[in-house]
Amino acid sequence: MRWILLMLLTATACAGATPARPGASDSSSASSSDWSPTQPPQLDDGWPVADASDKGIDASILQKMASDLADHDYVQLRSMLLVRNGALVFELYDRPSRARELQDLRSTTKSVTGLLVAEAAARGHLDLDAPILPHLSSDPASFSAAWQATTWRQLLTMRSGLACDDHDPASPGHEDRMYRSRDFSGDWVKFWLAVPREQPAGQDGRYCTGNAVALGRALASAVGEPVDAWAARVLFEPLGITSARWAEYAGGEGIDTGGHLRLRPRDLARIGQLVLEGGSWQGTTVLDPGAVAVAVTADSTVDGSDYGLLWWVSAFDTADGRTLRVWETRGNGGQHVFVLPELELVAVFTGGAYNHPDAALPYVLMARHVLPALGVAVTAPPANG
Secondary structure, three states: OOOOOHHHHHHOOOOOOOOOOOOOOOOOOOOOOOOEOOEOOOOOOOOOEOOHHHHOOOHHHHHHHHHHHHOOOOOOEEEEEEEEOOEEEEEEEOOHHHHOOOEEOOOHHHHHHHHHHHHHHHOOOOOOOOEOHHHOOOOHHHOOHHHHHOEHHHHHOOOOOEOOOOOOOOOOOOHHHHHHOOHHHHOHHHHHHOOOEOOOOOOOEOOOHHHHHHHHHHHHHHHOOOHHHHHHHHHHHHHOOOOOEOOEEOOOOEEOOOOOOEEOHHHHHHHHHHHHOOOEEOOEEOOOHHHHHHHOOOOEEEOOEEEOOOOEEEEEEEOOOOEEEEEEEEEOEOEEEEEEHHHOEEEEEEEOEOOOHHHHHHHHHHHHHHHHHOOOOEEEOOOOO
């Protein structure tokens, strides 16, 4: 795949064609002087836009970055958006239609699930420190005492205690085993409930997609409606997100809250901005501020990184001795949301570098280009970045 600046798309289009704009059809008319990546177009989608230079960003650094990306055929980045001080200031896609397409968020889905569960707790539908099993089984008494004591929070922080580690192919609860299992009629939660226990819940953090899938099943039970309906009512619709697609399993009986939610890049940026603003969107409270705060507060350690409620909690170390907090989502292939509260910055990336080292490119772009464009020199990216 070749990175193509949208304003330069005439080079790859047929003679006489004009550049495409984000959100417009490929055949829409626009002059190459109408806009640039550092001044996104104003669309009828509720997003304020601004010139990057008007938000304290050195636009020339971002323009140089975009040009460098265009010179490399191997780059598997599909979209990159930056929001500063509540306005969209940078927008780049590998092809014009990508702006309108629903992107597979992979495990960034988990962070959306974390917000949905935290909000349900804030509204009194559940207690994060209460046992979760009654919402997963009609016969919780048939499970071990350790199982009966396992809480919502322990799943949200990847401390279920099960022999489930997605980074260990031999792990009994590995996500690929769950996806491919023909047992339990394809019901992933039943598969997960049968995974052997490795240690008491609440101890070591091990990254397990099954935890997030089970949380979705339990959430639907707690709130009394399907997860997709709950998400639409409490999160997507208040944010103005009208196109969201959840993946399903067990013949449509279950909703995959561990991966594969699809959103448009601009809509994913709304979620990042919502978290930055503590649950508000353009002055309106959408999620309880406490729910957002607990989701992005470190409560566990997973793969060497601090971890909240299905959110990664990391930091960039700067040359002048500061530590810039980062609330982060991570999805296979390069699906990321970075929220940097001290800089009032949200960065969104989607990509196609599945199971490939190039998936780490967003960290490189943040450290070498985005943060320097804000006058921040970085000495170290987030752990495991």
